[in-house]
Amino acid sequence: MRDSFGREITYLRISLTDRCNYRCIYCMPQHGIDNKLDHEDMLSLEEMYVLIKNFVELGINKIRFTGGEPLVRKGIVDLVGKVSKLKGVRDLAMTTNGQLLKQMAKPLKEAGLNRVNISLDTLDPMKFVKITRQGDLNAVLEGIDEAINVGLTPVKINTVLIGGINDDEIRDLIDFTKRGIDVRFIELMPIGEAANFAKERFVSTNLVLETVSELVPIEREDKSSPAAYYVLPGVKGKVGLINPISCKFCENCNRVRLTSSGKLKLCLHSDREIDLGSALRNNENIKEIIRDAIWTKEESHHLEDEQYIIRNMNQIGG
Ligand code: SAM
Ligand code: SF4
Numbered sequence: 666m667r668d669s670f671g672r673e674i675t676y677l678r679i680s681l682t683d684r685c686n687y688r689c690i691y692c693m694p695q696h697g698i699d700n701k702l703d704h705e706d707m708l709s710l711e712e713m714y715v716l717i718k719n720f721v722e723l724g725i726n727k728i729r730f731t732g733g734e735p736l737v738r739k740g741i742v743d744l745v746g747k748v749s750k751l752k753g754v755r756d757l758a759m760t761t762n763g764q765l766l767k768q769m770a771k772p773l774k775e776a777g778l779n780r781v782n783i784s785l786d787t788l789d790p791m792k793f794v795k796i797t798r799q800g801d802l803n804a805v806l807e808g809i810d811e812a813i814n815v816g817l818t819p820v821k822i823n824t825v826l827i828g829g830i831n832d833d834e835i836r837d838l839i840d841f842t843k844r845g846i847d848v849r850f851i852e853l854m855p856i857g858e859a860a861n862f863a864k865e866r867f868v869s870t871n872l873v874l875e876t877v878s879e880l881v882p883i884e885r886e887d888k889s890s891p892a893a894y895y896v897l898p899g900v901k902g903k904v905g906l907i908n909p910i911s912c913k914f915c916e917n918c919n920r921v922r923l924t925s926s927g928k929l930k931l932c933l934h935s936d937r938e939i940d941l942g943s944a945l946r947n948n949e950n951i952k953e954i955i956r957d958a959i960w961t962k963e964e965s966h967h968l969e970d971e972q973y974i975i976r977n978m979n980q981i982g983g
Pocket of ligand 2: 686733784978
């Protein structure tokens, strides 16, 4: 599937639920999400599967499950099993906070999941509680070990840099690369709860390079990835720097997103959505709607605007 700028769209990111077992300070309010989706607005996993099948038949070959927290969605292992068997799926991955990974890594691997990205913003148990409000650091660390044990690899760790909170832990987090794990630092976006404080707490990923001056740049393997990669000399794992706002890899963008209510989002930074869930329930021609929508994918994102997107990351799937 190509869009009107000639980009081939091969990557689908799916938010399986807007719910989560954490309440990260930059993502969700303490009391949980406002405007939580009613169950009937959320696609069933069967409906999700039908949409995914249509996407794969149209040329999507890489799928990532995210959320909210994908591992709190009941039936996730079965869905992974069915999607992994679709002819044409070459890479099936998941982004998770890792809280439930220790017990779920093995069944997920057996169902056909290839790899996981795990969000981890701090190695300090007290700070971990401060950031996630209800997470347990030890469970995540055990989840990382288990993911490696069962072969959900390469494991990648995603860290959102938050000024005054975890910007003093860059070196400790980079130590994970010595275990062959990629560690990616992401700049805080003014979205979700962070819309209220992103300016004050924003830390540029340049700080990573200033803090660990031994890092050497390596060539970008995947042109569509928003991360610029570096390594510590002689170390296998990579350090990725992601500037979601200022990055300008739009010309190589190959991804679209599906929300848990079945809305197709062609660009993370746009509020425009196409309601595939309703189209499915009305027996409309899904392939035609997807193809037409992809053709209209935004050329690039405009970030100078003060008014940023309305949805939170837990709804879009970060
Ligand atoms: N719950 C899962 C997790 O945390 O990995 C998957 C969904 S979460 C929305 C996906 C990613 O979005 C996480 O790595 C999270 O840190 C990131 N994220 C959420 N809000 C963000 C923000 N305001 N700025 C930057 N990244 C954010
Ligand atoms: Fe949940 Fe992920 Fe949002 Fe944290 S960032 S509240 S783990 S969805």
